[in-house]
Amino acid sequence: MKTQVTRLFGAALLGAGLLAAGPALAQGAATPARTAFVDFAEVVERADPAVVNIRTTERPRGPRGPQGAPGAPGEQDPFELFRRFFGPDVPNMPRPQPNPRAPRGGNQDEVPRGVGSGFFISADGFILTNHHVVNGADEIYVTLTDKRELKARVIGSDERTDVALIKVEGTGFPRLPIGDPGKLRKGEWVMAIGSPFGLENTVTAGVVSAKSRDTGDFLPFIQTDVAVNPGNSGGPLLNTRGEVVGINSQIFTRSGGYQGISFAIPIDEAIRVSDQLRASGRVSRGFLGVTLDDVTKDVAEGLGLGKPQGAVVINVAANTPAAKAGLQEGDIVLRVDGRLVENRAELVRQIANIRPGTKITLQVWRAGKTRDVTLTLAERPAEQTAQRGGETPPKAPDNAKANELGLITVDLSDARRKELRIKGGVQVVSVDGAAERAGLRAGDVLLQFNNQEILSAAQFNELVAKADLRKTIVVLVNRNGAVNYVPIRPSR
Structure with a gap:
């Protein structure tokens, strides 16, 4: 087995x-007699x-x-x-x-x-x-x-x-x-x-x-x-x-x-x-209405957190306490009513142990700063299923060249941005080099680059060109509706 x-x-x-x-x-010189x-x-x-x-x-x-x-x-x-x-x-x-x-x-x-x-x-x-x-x-x-x-x-x-x-x-x-x-x-x-x-x-x-x-x-x-x-x-x-x-x-x-x-x-x-x-x-358990993941060392370093802690919000379900309070995909929850959140499991435990109907304050890390989000917890449903189908990515433009990370991206259509509820973002159409090693795929939607919002493919390439590629780069990625941070190491 x-x-x-x-x-x-x-x-x-x-x-x-x-x-x-x-x-x-094992007994040492300082071991108390009672042990x-x-x-x-x-x-x-x-x-x-x-x-x-x-x-x-x-x-x-x-x-x-x-x-x-x-x-x-x-x-x-x-x-x-x-x-x-x-x-x-x-x-x-x-x-x-x-x-x-x-x-x-x-x-x-x-x-x-x-x-x-x-x-x-x-x-x-x-x-x-x-x-x-x-x-x-x-x-x-x-x-x-x-x-x-x-x-x-x-x-x-x-x-x-x-x-x-x-x-x-x-x-x-x-x-x-x-x-x-x-x-x-x-x-x-x-x-x-x-x-x-x-x-x-x-x-x-x-x-x-x-x-x-x-x-x-x-x-x-x-x-x-x-x-x-x-x-x-x-x-x-x-x-x-x-x-x-x-x-x-x-x-x-x-x-x-x-x-x-x-x-x-x-x-x-x-x-x-x-x-x-x-x-x-x-x-009866408290319910936020989010999908979470842990913060890795590379992500913490790239976002300026100092050390890996908290839980990353990778999806916010509609009509839930998190959505109504304005919690966003990519937010990192650091504290619940002042109590430190070490990781994803710790946040789930803390929320589950709070009675539905309780008003709480979350300290979140967003765009390089901490801010407070106040909300009232709902009751956790018995089961929850949220799945999204994949998207067929568009083809790369003729004569397009990959940037220093190995990515070719295109702007999102207005309809796609409305669907994802975002103002900017770019879609990956070709992956190579450091980005491929980091696990990025064609079809991924890039939302942020080192805490900075991505507005267009041209602006994204400018951000990459100006970045210190000796350090870990962190991008916020939407893949089939799930959002998470992906660290990219340009030089191995």
Whole structure:
């Protein structure tokens, strides 16, 4: 299996747990005595009762066999062992089938789906786990350390953050204290309790490898070297004080199993989601209406930013808060209400964590200067799709010569400028040299050259001729409706 980041319970070939001896800490002369040895026994004794095993079942929805049983008998299912280890949601995996020889009684059509973990966050039965542990399940059962099995119901589940809130009836349940993941340090010991391969309340340990890892889900994951295996998904990541600091959710793997890199959802992010799930059963997020990209080192240098930070606006959707406030393609968002934006993922997180209807101020970098843009956030829609077809570029004029960057451009028609909502701009009709190495293509529309608006092909060529080509040149490019900065290095 190729390298991938995958969720632990069963949505891809994945693992879901923690299971391995923690790595030794290198000790130096200045190492505090308290870090020389960590004894987890007391922590486990306090935390263990609050961790639960989660078992899910589903009713088969496939065609019925001649005897009323769907498909082949479970005891002859060649995928059953694989399913037990990795869960039922592996792509193209046949659904499990009940055994027609099973004794009568109970719900014969109900078949095992998978196992996971969770933990109490309140004495009245609220449990945090992963969305992918309970998603699609018809029945959910929770097993406590005293061997009681209780039926649970889903209060709410959020696919985007992979957080789910479920509840069992009753009171007096032990709960885990909530820690502060922001205070975690690289190299700090952490531990987990869960049910790898169904082995209930297994304890594993390791260290924090990194913080604020972006795996594409726009969550600032905690990366650890705690061994992760199927069944620990949804279980707690604990610090040495016994406080939960994360929910184990994903692994990085080439084989489907643990390979020394696992990820946990920071508990503060999970609690923020669970509070909304508890209140309304759904999560409401702030929405700008833009498509974003990161600022590279070359772009930052070429635009005079000093260092790569912020997020580039590459598309502004019509009739959105961003469009109404005048946010423009090519703007670089540096701060949200004074809070620094490190990158694209950080901006997405900050906006998502603000309630819809909130008025905010963005500090943006535009044409070499900072300015403030104030707007009111809308609610993020469930799905958004915005695609544009390509354009057939015009041909280069006869006897046209490429400029020093290797580009031949032509002026845009009035209709094209109106369509793109711009006053100037030029279209690339031929690419060679440094521009080709930078990735520019025929059909690209150039909007800015080193923070200066491009008004015509003649003016663009003049800008190129006057530029210091020993330095990185940055052009703002519209390609099929998506706008982004492209750094060009004239001399290699």
